[in-house]
Amino acid sequence: MTPPSDRTTAGPILTPRIAVAGAGAAGTLVALHLLRAVARRALGIDGQGADDLEIVLIDHAGPMGGSAAFGTDDERHLLNVPASGMSAWPDDPGHFLAWRNDVLGQATDAYDFVPRRDFARYLRAMLDAAAEASPTVRLQIRRNQAVGATRTAEGVRLTLDDGSGLDTDALVVATGLGTPSAEWAPPVLRASTRFIADPWAPGALDALHASGDRPGDVLVVGAGLTMIDIVLTHHDTGAGRSIHAISRSGALPRRHARRPGPAHRVDTSDWGNRLDAMRERVDEIVRDSLAEHGDWRPAIDGLRPSTASLWARLSEDDRATFLAHDAGAWNRARHRTPRSSTDQLAALAADGRFDLTAARVRAVEPLADGGLRVGLDDGSSHEVSWVVNAAGPRTDVATLGNPLLDNLLEQGLATPATAGMGFWTDDGQLVDHRGT
Numbered sequence: 001m002t003p004p005s006d007r008t009t010a011g012p013i014l015t016p017r018i019a020v021a022g023a024g025a026a027g028t029l030v031a032l033h034l035l036r037a038v039a040r041r042a043l044g045i046d047g048q049g050a051d052d053l054e055i056v057l058i059d060h061a062g063p064m065g066g067s068a069a070f071g072t073d074d075e076r077h078l079l080n081v082p083a084s085g086m087s088a089w090p091d092d093p094g095h096f097l098a099w100r101n102d103v104l105g106q107a108t109d110a111y112d113f114v115p116r117r118d119f120a121r122y123l124r125a126m127l128d129a130a131a132e133a134s135p136t137v138r139l140q141i142r143r144n145q146a147v148g149a150t151r152t153a154e155g156v157r158l159t160l161d162d163g164s165g166l167d168t169d170a171l172v173v174a175t176g177l178g179t180p181s182a183e184w185a186p187p188v189l190r191a192s193t194r195f196i197a198d199p200w201a202p203g204a205l206d207a208l209h210a211s212g213d214r215p216g217d218v219l220v221v222g223a224g225l226t227m228i229d230i231v232l233t234h235h236d237t238g239a240g241r242s243i244h245a246i247s248r249s250g251a252l253p254r255r256h257a258r259r260p261g262p263a264h265r266v267d268t269s270d271w272g273n274r275l276d277a278m279r280e281r282v283d284e285i286v287r288d289s290l291a292e293h294g295d296w297r298p299a300i301d302g303l304r305p306s307t308a309s310l311w312a313r314l315s316e317d318d319r320a321t322f323l324a325h326d327a328g329a330w331n332r333a334r335h336r337t338p339r340s341s342t343d344q345l346a347a348l349a350a351d352g353r354f355d356l357t358a359a360r361v362r363a364v365e366p367l368a369d370g371g372l373r374v375g376l377d378d379g380s381s382h383e384v385s386w387v388v389n390a391a392g393p394r395t396d397v398a399t400l401g402n403p404l405l406d407n408l409l410e411q412g413l414a415t416p417a418t419a420g421m422g423f424w425t426d427d428g429q430l431v432d433h434r435g436t
Helices: 025-042 095-102 116-132 225-234 275-293 297-313 316-325 327-334 339-350 403-410
Strands: 017-021 053-058 137-142 146-151 156-160 165-168 170-173 218-221 243-247 354-358 361-366 372-376 381-384 386-389
Touching: 017 025, 017 156, 017 165, 025 053, 025 116, 025 137, 053 165, 095 116, 116 137, 146 403, 156 170, 170 403, 218 225, 218 381, 225 243, 225 339, 275 297, 275 316, 297 327, 316 327, 339 354
Parallel strands: 017 053, 017 170, 053 137, 218 243, 218 386, 243 354
Antiparallel strands: 146 156, 156 165, 361 372, 372 381
């Protein structure tokens, strides 16, 4: 990788420059595929001749350094997709699996669920290798945050958090997920030092390891993959400690099959554009999958390539209905968890160290010993030392608190999509407030 260019003020751009705001998995993969495309052209594989290009990856933590999913260094935090399904290259689906075997020396089965940190290492290694293989591409890593963007006659001018500017021909917005939503928490809880609002913030969960005469129980709000990570990592941080989890459904993500099966063949071209009709067709293919494979999972996997087009067909009213009534069940079926993780949760539950119930926080009362009494809407209560927020990331792009996204909205360069879940795009390009 080359050092940062000094061409950060306004002026003519001699070599095309693409800036990528965010260097988590999405941003790193964008840079990786741009590098590969140029290298293939240089070799005459895709077109003729090499391209000069400058790519600027902008992230205060560097490539794969701070993303919630892959920034973890805990080997107990596993990918929720088998190793054979995590390649950087669509035309080589076993690439990550081979890399882990060859480079890390880890004997890995295609259906192993491996630590997420290994995938982060893999993407960083692929980025380094691609940069070396693309001599006509200048790759910069800027350890900053993009806080503003202005359209210019030549492209986009970025403002960084150190006050500097960066002129680019194009900007890729890859800022990642927001911090967890805490709107569910009563004000007294949000104000408490015993409330961990963002479990993925560096060092946020260290307090759970604090020693004491009585470590105290922990309440985790949320029952998704983050909750599972927290329980598997911190269940043993105090003798006699229990971890209680609550969620609206009281249901865990569904778990993977013992061995993978082929995705069920699904043709959605005649499914129409109404949610009620789509529900019926999903029920139908699930029944077909059970009859053919003895398993519902191939039906859900077979739907994956069509989900974007199905969503695009729905009216705004149907989308809102889906989010209110269907999204929870869909996410639990779609984002499954390794069987080893759910087996560990079952063992902890059998020992009385973990429980999951369907409930919401109703009231919170500080206790004299520094803990909290948390009352739930099912009439029960827990006296705990800590409450951890695992309710999932904020989904409304206008509330994420990201200065670049806020700036794009303020200028009208981007418009919120359904329920604020990202921005409206046209073939990947941002649509501004005029529909352009």
